[in-house]
Amino acid sequence: MSQFLQFLFxxxxxxxxxxxxxxxxxxxxxxxxxxxxxxxxxxxLGGMLAFFFMQAGVPMPLAILLAITIPAVVGLLLEKLAxxxxxxxxxVTLIIITIGASLVIRGLIQVWLGKGxxxxxxxxxxxxxxxxxxxxxxxxxxxxxxxxxxxxxxxYFFSRTLAGKAILATSCNPLxxxxxxVNTRWVLLISFALSAALGAIGGxxxxxxxxxxxxxxxxxxxxxxxxxxxGGLGSGLGAVVGGxxxxxxxxxxxxxISSAYKDAVPFILILVILFFMPRxxxxxxxxxxx
Amino acid sequence: xxxxxxxxLSIAFGGVKAVQNVSFAVDRGLVYSVIGPNGAGKxxxxxxxxxxxxxxxxxxxxxxxxxxxxxxxxLALRGMARTFQNLQICMxxxxxxxxxxxxxxxxxxxxxxxxxxxPGMARRDREMQEQARELMRFVGLEAYWTLGASSMxxxxxxxxxxxxxxxxxxxxxxxxxxxxxxxSKETAEIDELVRKVADSGITVVLVEHDMKMVMNISDxxxxxxxxxKLTEGTAQEVRENPDVIAxxxxxxx
Amino acid sequence: xxxxxxxxxxxxxAVVLLLLPLVLPxxxxxxxxxxxxxxxxxxxxxxxxxxxxxxxxLGHAGFxxxxxxxxAILPTHFGWHPLVAMVAGAGIASxxxxxxxxxxxxxxxxxxxxxxxxxxxxxxxxxxxxxxYTGGPDGMPVPALGVMGFEISGEKQWYWxxxxxxxxxxxxxxxxxxxxxxxxLRALHxxxxxxxxxxxxxxxxxxxxxxxxxxxxxxxxxxxxxxxGFVTPNLADFFHSIELVTMVVVGGMASIYxxxxxxxxxxxxxxxxxxxxxxxxxxxxxxxxxxxxxxxKGLVPTLAARFGSREQGGD
Numbered sequence: 087m088s089q090f091l092q093f094l095f096x097x098x099x100x101x102x103x104x105x106x107x108x109x110x111x112x113x114x115x116x117x118x119x120x121x122x123x124x125x126x127x128x129x130x131l132g133g134m135l136a137f138f139f140m141q142a143g144v145p146m147p148l149a150i151l152l153a154i155t156i157p158a159v160v161g162l163l164l165e166k167l168a169x170x171x172x173x174x175x176x177x178v179t180l181i182i183i184t185i186g187a188s189l190v191i192r193g194l195i196q197v198w199l200g201k202g203x204x205x206x207x208x209x210x211x212x213x214x215x216x217x218x219x220x221x222x223x224x225x226x227x228x229x230x231x232x233x234x235x236x237x238x239x240x241x242y243f244f245s246r247t248l249a250g251k252a253i254l255a256t257s258c259n260p261l262x263x264x265x266x267x268v269n270t271r272w273v274l275l276i277s278f279a280l281s282a283a284l285g286a287i288g289g290x291x292x293x294x295x296x297x298x299x300x301x302x303x304x305x306x307x308x309x310x311x312x313x314x315x316x317g318g319l320g321s322g323l324g325a326v327v328g329g330x331x332x333x334x335x336x337x338x339x340x341x342x343i344s345s346a347y348k349d350a351v352p353f354i355l356i357l358v359i360l361f362f363m364p365r366x367x368x369x370x371x372x373x374x375x376x
Numbered sequence: 377x378x379x380x381x382x383x384x385l386s387i388a389f390g391g392v393k394a395v396q397n398v399s400f401a402v403d404r405g406l407v408y409s410v411i412g413p414n415g416a417g418k419x420x421x422x423x424x425x426x427x428x429x430x431x432x433x434x435x436x437x438x439x440x441x442x443x444x445x446x447x448x449x450x451l452a453l454r455g456m457a458r459t460f461q462n463l464q465i466c467m468x469x470x471x472x473x474x475x476x477x478x479x480x481x482x483x484x485x486x487x488x489x490x491x492x493x494x495p496g497m498a499r500r501d502r503e504m505q506e507q508a509r510e511l512m513r514f515v516g517l518e519a520y521w522t523l524g525a526s527s528m529x530x531x532x533x534x535x536x537x538x539x540x541x542x543x544x545x546x547x548x549x550x551x552x553x554x555x556x557x558x559x560s561k562e563t564a565e566i567d568e569l570v571r572k573v574a575d576s577g578i579t580v581v582l583v584e585h586d587m588k589m590v591m592n593i594s595d596x597x598x599x600x601x602x603x604x605k606l607t608e609g610t611a612q613e614v615r616e617n618p619d620v621i622a623x624x625x626x627x628x629x
Numbered sequence: 630x631x632x633x634x635x636x637x638x639x640x641x642x643a644v645v646l647l648l649l650p651l652v653l654p655x656x657x658x659x660x661x662x663x664x665x666x667x668x669x670x671x672x673x674x675x676x677x678x679x680x681x682x683x684x685x686x687l688g689h690a691g692f693x694x695x696x697x698x699x700x701a702i703l704p705t706h707f708g709w710h711p712l713v714a715m716v717a718g719a720g721i722a723s724x725x726x727x728x729x730x731x732x733x734x735x736x737x738x739x740x741x742x743x744x745x746x747x748x749x750x751x752x753x754x755x756x757x758x759x760x761x762y763t764g765g766p767d768g769m770p771v772p773a774l775g776v777m778g779f780e781i782s783g784e785k786q787w788y789w790x791x792x793x794x795x796x797x798x799x800x801x802x803x804x805x806x807x808x809x810x811x812x813x814l815r816a817l818h819x820x821x822x823x824x825x826x827x828x829x830x831x832x833x834x835x836x837x838x839x840x841x842x843x844x845x846x847x848x849x850x851x852x853x854x855x856x857x858g859f860v861t862p863n864l865a866d867f868f869h870s871i872e873l874v875t876m877v878v879v880g881g882m883a884s885i886y887x888x889x890x891x892x893x894x895x896x897x898x899x900x901x902x903x904x905x906x907x908x909x910x911x912x913x914x915x916x917x918x919x920x921x922x923x924x925x926k927g928l929v930p931t932l933a934a935r936f937g938s939r940e941q942g943g944d
Contacts, residue, residue, distance in 0.1 A: 468818055
């Protein structure tokens with residue numbers, strides 16, 4: 087039982103990061119129909135930048151703030167410089183553009199900060215809690231708590247504020263949104279910035295537990311995408327549920343079956359989902375008019 | 377036995393009953409038109425018969441064989457061809473190649489033989505090119521046969537689709553609004569073309585809004601309204617039917 | 630297309646390949662030429678899938694890895710003859726491609742991309758983990774390729790082998806594209822619905838071309854293994870898959886000679902950047918973005934459109 091709980095805890099913790107990444111994917115997809123393969127790099131940026139600033143002597147709260155806002159700016163740049171010029175290109179083209187962007191971001195960090203793994207102190211110490219025979223790190227609670235806060239904040243933003251509804255309107259029908267005065271260009275920019283910030287938050291929170299390095303983005307991002315597919319493309323609830331599910335399944339499989347193949351589990355999962363339930367749990371149906 | 381028999385055909389999309397219990401028969405060699413107000417379910421009916429959708433209820437028989445739920449590429453084997461309301465031209469290919477694709481099933485499609493350029497492949501391809509050129513001449517597009525499909529005007533593309541469908545040597549041809557988006561001169565040309573096609577022995581089933589063309593060209597007409605069959609008959613009968621007039625209230629007959 | 634027009638580029642290529650050894654100063658350059666040829670053939674197969682049929686594969690290096698490791702493992706651990714191992718590798722790659730293709734190609738766009746990505750990553754992870762057979766992350770040596778006691782060794786011999794394979798691949802691809810099968814493939818890209826009503830079983834064609842491109846990739850993986858004499862898991866990794874897609878995309882989608890150009894340029898690039906390891910990634914990324922934003926059709930088709938007529942139909 088305690089083993090099960092242990093796997094569950096670690097699964098939910100990393101699952102929360104996947105959920106944040108998945109929310110980022112969903113946000114951008116809903117606003118622009120683009121799957122942003124660079125999403126994982128924003129997670130990496132969050133951790134790496136937090137490390138860099140703290141190491142440079144910047145006080146932790148400020149370092150974290152910078153580690154979240156700078157990726158947001160990078161997200162803005164990505165939209166402005168790469169997505170906007172190619173806005174009516176086909177799916178394959180856009181996918182490749184975002185892959186190119188992820189290479190650029192990753193390569194720049196590699197050149198600037200090297201290939202080593204880094205970390206910084208957990209927010210409230212390392213004294214683990216003992217629950218049902220399993221250990222739970224305080225940092226895990228931070229991850230889960232902040233993620234829950236973020237999800238609630240997003241929900242409030244999208245359902246209660248005008249700005250949030252404007253974004254939703256754009257995702258439903260950009261032309262109609264424009265006609266009623268929504269500045270769709272701003273919506274796109276904000277979506278990318280917000281999505282990057284979400285990823286970065288996940289990265290900042292997770293680093294004390296899993297360390298960070300220039301290439302963590304690939305796997306984290308891809309697994310975040312798996313979460314989106316599991317939960318259903320375009321659904322915010324699906325993103326969160328999908329993220330947690332992927333994290334838990336991965337941890338369980340690694341614990342009970344084989345830890346060497348831990349990384350393969352999400353991809354096997356995505357193939358299974360794509361084969362049997364391509365719309366995911368909460369996804370919408372799409373038909374083509376001939 | 378009629379060439380095409382449709383029995384009690386229905387399909388619903390979510391709660392919307394797009395086609396409800398429609399039955400009719402098309403005899404060989406006729407020009408048969410399907411008309412009705414917008415949203416009456418004409419294109420949906422086409423899509424059901426040509427395999428793009430699967431019916432929730434009902435039977436479709438081509439030449440005595442049941443075809444409901446068959447995939448479009450299987451129907452091509454049975455001698456069915458069609459054009460599309462929203463034009464489905466392959467813009468990445470030349471005009472001639474578009475027509476040649478129509479004859480796809482008549483050629484050797486083996487991958488290995490193609491790669492190794494087996495004897496006879498090249499000759500058959502040249503023959504097919506000739507046939508395609510002939511077809512483009514038949515529909516009046518000889519001016520375009522060296523061009524890419526993307527450089528052709530809309531009216532020409534509508535005729536290209538017909539040439540492509542004819543390349544399949546079909547026994548029955550479904551034309552989905554061939555005159556849509558065309559001016560009166562172009563419409564008259566399409567009218568003439570459809571006649572030519574029918575005269576060559578191919579059974580034609582037509583969805584069209586242009587009433588002048590429909591009344592001119594059709595042997596029999598099926599009228600749909602809200603997915604249901606309103607009436608069926610000759611052009612004269614349909615034109616004088618009070619229910620039809622009521623359904624079309626305000627439009628020009 | 631007239632005989633001369635059809636065969637001219639192939640003849641030019643043959644002449645270039647024949648004369649190239651006269652200007653290659655030493656083995657280092659032979660090596661680069663060989664690697665360019667290997668990549669060109671893989672990219673050719675991949676281009677049939679991406680450029681002509683309009684699909685995508687973000688995990689193609691997985692198939693390269695299967696071929697490479699089949700050529701390493703089967704002779705070394707099971708005593709198979711290298712040629713048999715090569716064919717077996719291609720068979721395994723094709724079988725895997727065939728099995729996953731049918732469900733995968735019912736998907737479109739992002740889903741298809743992710744499924745192929747997932748496949749490639751799973752293959753790479755398996756290779757890295759099964760160390761008893763594969764040597765794990767450090768890789769393993771590969772015996773020489775030969776028949777009847779004659780072994781291919783040395784850059785010069787490999788050069789001629791690859792030159793021959795390259796010419797054959799281009800000839801075969803050209804034939805395929807101009808054939809009814811090839812037309813159906815391009816029609817599928819242009820309009821799936823239209824090609825379906827013309828009798829094209831769309832799913833079967835997608836599967837067929839995916840399997841064919843996996844076959845090409847695996848064979849060239851085997852060739853690579855025998856040429857280098859050693860295999861490592863990064864042959865099958867995600868970055869290699871992206872490199873291959875970049876070559877397709879930069880050289881020109883739906884352009885046979887674009888595949889060659891893309892392979893040549895992007896094989897030479899890492900050599901030029903070899904001292905700036907981190908920058909290689911950045912430059913690749915910039916090239917990808919730049920090409921896709923400003924020249925989405927790739928170099929060769931964009932240039933051809935600039936200087937060519939209104940005629941169309943691939944090249």
